[in-house]
Amino acid sequence: MDSREQLGMGQSGMTDEAATPGQRSDYGFAHASEAEFARILDFYQVAWEYEPTVFAILWDLDGNVLESFAPDFYLPDLELFIELTTLQQRLVRKKNRKVRRLRELYPGLRIKLFYARDFRALMLKYGRAALVSELSGTLGQVTSRQEAEASVAPGDRLVGLDRSSNRSGDGDLGPSGSNAEGRPNHERRSRASRRRAVRKAAASTLRAPAT
Amino acid sequence: MKVSQDLVSDVAEVLLTEEQIAAKVAELGQRITADYAGHELTLVSVLKGSLPFMADLMRRISLPVRIDLMEVSSYGGNATESSGLVRILKDLSAPIEGRDVLLVEDIIDTGLTLNYLLRYLKGKNPRSIKVCSLLDKPARRLVEFPLDYVGFEIPDAFVVGYGLDFGEVYRNLRFVGVLRPEAYES
Numbered sequence: 001m002d003s004r005e006q007l008g009m010g011q012s013g014m015t016d017e018a019a020t021p022g023q024r025s026d027y028g029f030a031h032a033s034e035a036e037f038a039r040i041l042d043f044y045q046v047a048w049e050y051e052p053t054v055f056a057i058l059w060d061l062d063g064n065v066l067e068s069f070a071p072d073f074y075l076p077d078l079e080l081f082i083e084l085t086t087l088q089q090r091l092v093r094k095k096n097r098k099v100r101r102l103r104e105l106y107p108g109l110r111i112k113l114f115y116a117r118d119f120r121a122l123m124l125k126y127g128r129a130a131l132v133s134e135l136s137g138t139l140g141q142v143t144s145r146q147e148a149e150a151s152v153a154p155g156d157r158l159v160g161l162d163r164s165s166n167r168s169g170d171g172d173l174g175p176s177g178s179n180a181e182g183r184p185n186h187e188r189r190s191r192a193s194r195r196r197a198v199r200k201a202a203a204s205t206l207r208a209p210a211t
Numbered sequence: 212m213k214v215s216q217d218l219v220s221d222v223a224e225v226l227l228t229e230e231q232i233a234a235k236v237a238e239l240g241q242r243i244t245a246d247y248a249g250h251e252l253t254l255v256s257v258l259k260g261s262l263p264f265m266a267d268l269m270r271r272i273s274l275p276v277r278i279d280l281m282e283v284s285s286y287g288g289n290a291t292e293s294s295g296l297v298r299i300l301k302d303l304s305a306p307i308e309g310r311d312v313l314l315v316e317d318i319i320d321t322g323l324t325l326n327y328l329l330r331y332l333k334g335k336n337p338r339s340i341k342v343c344s345l346l347d348k349p350a351r352r353l354v355e356f357p358l359d360y361v362g363f364e365i366p367d368a369f370v371v372g373y374g375l376d377f378g379e380v381y382r383n384l385r386f387v388g389v390l391r392p393e394a395y396e397s
Contacts, residue, residue, distance in 0.1 A: 043286045044297050044323040046354070078354055117367075118351060122321070124369055126287035127378065129395055 049074045069098045081111040222388035229385040235362045240271025258282035260317035263374040312337040318346040322354035
């Protein structure tokens with residue numbers, strides 16, 4: 001039994017989105033660093049899934065989900081979730097809080113937060129230090145803040161889901177319009193819309209995890 | 212990349228002196244000798260970083276050992292790499308089926324290379340396979356392993372020397388040191 005089975009994934013507080021193991025070209029990464037990380041995992045033949053699971057982390061008194069969190073990667077063979085962040089400290093604190101909350105609510109789950117310094121060290125190790133700045137922070141962001149916010153309905157903001165195109169409530173928005181995969185942004189928005197619709201539907205059924 | 216001629220000038224801090232390394236290698240050699248007494252041990256060194264460690268460690272093991280060398284491609288290490296997948300650049304020169312294998316590494320950080328190597332070597336049906344690494348950087352770990360023999364747990368810093376390189380340089384330093392950021396940012 002893997003950690004996801006132990007947690008009763010898809011039944012109490014979590015949902016799956018029928019993700020398939022890694023083929024990077026099939027994914028609309030929200031950030032260039034995620035695409036690079038996926039390439040590294042591919043290189044070393046480590047199976048991965050991109051944002052396969054949405055974890056509810058905050059509920060109102062009626063049991064409705066107020067906040068959720070979708071870690072960037074799941075490595076099924078290692079039973080490990082990974083959240084990447086290459087952004088400024090303000091957002092790191094927010095992610096730290098979410099990861100802390102996730103660990104409290106789902107103690108059997110293994111998650112590693114990969115900070116900007118970790119990503120930088122990885123790039124240095126692989127002789128790609130020159131790419132760090134363009135793959136990090138807001139420079140590596142896929143959609144602009146205006147585009148992302150304009151595409152999100154007010155209801156989405158209320159429940160804290162998917163504010164940044166295809167991110168689930170992480171709130172990592174930036175000014176760049178570059179696309180990590182080289183695809184047009186309208187294609188990404190279309191994929192993001194599909195993801196958002198799935199997550200909205202999922203979030204409406206999310207409840208507190210069994211304790 | 213700008214490298215100082217004496218190499219040492221590019222080092223911000225000596226993390227492990229030559230003497231500390233020698234003492235630890237001797238200690239590891241004694242442990243391995245005791246643990247593998249009566250067994251047929253094959254030491255497999257992962258090129259290129261573990262060469263100095265392998266050379267010193269094998270001489271501290273008082274058993275009849277065979278040695279072998281492997282090299283795997285590194286991510287981003289070869290611009291002409293077409294498959295985008297890790298490759299065995301140099302394979303074992305002798306079978307390891309039925310033998311006790313000790314994989315000798317210079318450093319374990321993410322564990323991605325080791326994860327690949329262990330899967331590959333286990334496919335060759337050794338009697339046992341264990342890992343001996345001079346350095347362990349657990350802060351960077353993605354793939355967790357039981358490391359059977361570890362010399363030193365080191366902090367999260369970019370280290371060079373005693374086989375460890377940056378851009379193929381600094382391997383011949385006799386100590387392990389932290390590289391100055393200016394050396395890799397230039």
